[in-house]
Amino acid sequence: MPADGGIGASTKRREDVRFLTGNGNYTDDINANGQAYVYFLRSEMAHAKINSIDTSDAEKMDGVIRIFTGEDFVEVGGVPCGWEVTDRFGNAMQEPRHPILAHGKARHVGDPICAVVAETLEQARDAAEAIELDLEELPAVIDMKSALAEDSPKVHDELESNLCYDWGFVEENRDAVDEAIKNAHHVTTLELRNNRLIANPMEPRVAIGMFDRTTDEHTLYTTSQNPHVIRLLMGAFVLGIPEHKLRVISPDVGGGFGTKIFHYAEEAFCTFAAKAVNRPVKWTCSRSEAFVSDAHGRDHVTKIELAMDEDGNFLAVRTDTHANMGAYLSTFAPSVPTWLHGTLMAGNYKTPLIYVNVKAVFTNTVPVDAYRGAGRPEASFQLERVIDKAAYEIGKDPIELRRQNFITEFPYATPVAVEYDTGDYNATMDKMIEIADLAGFEKRAAESADNGKLRGLGVNCYIEACGIAPSNLVGQLGARAGLYESATVRVNATGSISVMTGSHSHGQGHETAFPQVIAEMIGIDPSQVDIVHGDTSKVPMGMGTYGSRSLAVGGSAMVRATEKIINKAKKIAAHLMEASEGDIELKDGQFTVAGTDKSVAWGDVTLAAYVPHNYPLEDLEPGLEETAFYDPANFTYPSGAYACEVEVDPETGKVTIERFSAADDFGNIVNPMIVDGQVHGGIGQGIGQALLEQAVYDEDGQLISGSYMDYAMPRADDVPFYTVDHSCQTPCTHNPLGVKGCGEAGAIGSPPAVVNAVVDALRRAGQDITHIDMPLTPSRVWQAMQS
């Protein structure tokens, strides 16, 4: 390994130099010659019939170039959905049309109705105010259960009902699970809500459409986690642009958290309008607009039942979930409450029978899709909460109840269709107990009591499925995309390397971590390797970054391409040293011939590849550039054990997190510092969900928490100093790096730990409380203590 910077080194992030000095190149930093601006006039009503739109006065206003309405998009495709779920009766989900601009009806507050393109943004806004909209307000469909009532108004008149699908998994287990629950010694039941969240990346969404009439080429700059996915969806399904005439660029992106995976109407609009008005068209989302146009996350209402025998062995789990889809199906929305959720309901436990029922529901709210963890936090939360409640009910220690039911032999095929390759749940539990100093808890609880505070301890485990995903499998499950990843490794003549990766970094640190892998493989300094990403004209078709997949899938593609490079370089080295290829070894950037003192440097070999004077041209092409596409054989299964200690102020109900400890098993680790940061960020977002964040609609469909005045983001003083450990490592067995992914773990593992801790604190104080719905605001905790 190089002295500094190979696999396992906590190399400082090279991209931070530009980010921290204000030199990042974000989409909004890009301005095209002759650029016009678009302002979207959005619905202020949750559900309304569009009677008429009169733009005649607005069109005459200063600076207005053109005003678009839904009529302009009747001929093009709607915003497509990338995943088709089949319901428990074998039918395809109900899939409504999602027009670029609302047509006929507006279906949520924030649904764009008109788009004004003008010379300046202020002129566009002025003109938007002069548009005369005749909207007829319709009753809003907000509550999911009411939405499924026979007499409910419909979000989409052309659909049979507001039910997108009724999914059962595993449907064949349904009767057996019912029977097991009916006959069980003890059944613990918990009803809960997984609160609706808004991702709030620091950088709002931005899109710039451009069109070159001389070449018919479209360019879209956009804040995307996966520019190729946008090119495919928008080119093929919305605007009918062939891919060689459509370039999508996502430069520096300031945080995604899932909500920048999806293809949005605004991107298609800017691309379409740039051609229509023959000008570059730019849209920068305001923060207020982001609240009502970025896809939201979570929003499940669940009843879970856990059946046990007299010894506390888990016999069966049955869940009944309503999942909010919002008004339209966002790109991956149908997959989140189904394949990313139901398949995780075994958790870390050998429960033999599991049945998951999910009813996905249309409502007059912003579309809901993947948010950090996507389905897996919803699964972990309900499972780890019901286990805690079960431990309380049967009088067992929650750690012991978990241990007793742990899966201990791998590979393990769960009853919910996935096979865990590796894991050691007792090891992470032991590690958590150690780093959390659980032995000292009672002493700390006594100190808290002396200060008039109630201290509580919450522990939980989690498992997630990352490294998304085997393409043939997801194809069977309804994905309309492959989920491989790509990499081209281009070795330059003097030995430096450019890696074109289909992964996209929007904060993850790929520019630092990926070179560490290549540096390790070849034995050169990582500064010799640069990462190129985010431009469909530069990198091979890739699927982007989400689901903790970049290193496990994108990194694996890079490893495969680098292996091809090394194989070819060894052939060249063998020729240069007049040795047999089989005797060539590569170490520390030197090729040597086994058993001799002959050697040739990496740079000499790469130069020979491009200046092939002394080169086996008959047998080998010149040049040194290789591409690999890697399709994973399975998901990866990171797991861990978390502990949270809280103090509750009994007078106000305010919860403060005093300690948070995370023992994770991510398999092998490339850059421990970046992994720490990923876990810190994930836990921060999990604490945000558990204590602070909630997107709340009133019964008319107005978003009450529509700004930072009411939507509480976690701040530095809301979170403690974390203790994180990832020394428990059971490497993934099916990818070349043995890595599992770490991006979502913190957000998956932390909400149940926090809620378990608060409930524990209140119980220790003699309160008969079994659950409080997130977020555990002071008001809610106090209210719970009064009843």
Add this chain to the structure above:
Amino acid sequence: MYAFDVETPSSVAEAVAALKDEEATALGGGQTLIPTLKQRLAAPEKLVSLSGIAEMKGISTDGGVLTIGGATIHADVAAQGDYPALAALAGNIGDPAVRNRGTIGGSLANNDPSACYPAAVLGTGATIVTNTREIAADDYFQGMFTTALEEGEIITAVKFPIPEAASYQKFDQPASRFALVGVFVAKTADGVRVAVTGASEEGVFRWSEAETALNKEFRSDALMDLNINAMNMIGDLHGTKEYRAHLVKVMTRRAINAIG
């Protein structure tokens, strides 16, 4: 934001003259007005900035009275040492950016029902000084976002008679970090004053029952039998009416205990 003109007078007299224009609005530190303009929720034709008026800035103490210029920023109030409870209150408003732009006069003219300064002014029994008159705190606050100020009247200073002891206890609204409930308790020459912000639909108010009880006996136990009516409390996403009523009592007790 709609287009508007800006005037930057350098004296109170010039500012008063500029504000005679019916379409003009006074701009203090802009912590409420500028976001409102950005959202196009207000459309003044002219903003008269008060931040360039030297005579409206600064803090002085004379004869037990702390006088703060209306255009003085929160950070400066937080830095003064003559009235520690007021300094602590100012130092906990918003964040550093807010404290270095927002002004005491701007906050009081706006009279947000969840702002901190109204509690200090009412709780201390301060006097609002304007370009035309002096207004006692008890006469100044007239309900949420409503004050005794006339059209075009400018808060040039606020005079705080420094109390014997005082404490402000604020319970943060988790998102905005305005006061979900804030209680200012002061032991003044004329007795105990208790002012509550954040809680009531009517804006800042004095909790007179608590004052009466504390004038008899300045101990938190004196509040034991008192209950505040939840009916007029604010109920929202962050707390029910009952929760706010409860917090008024808790925060008052904490203020009393902090005073000792």
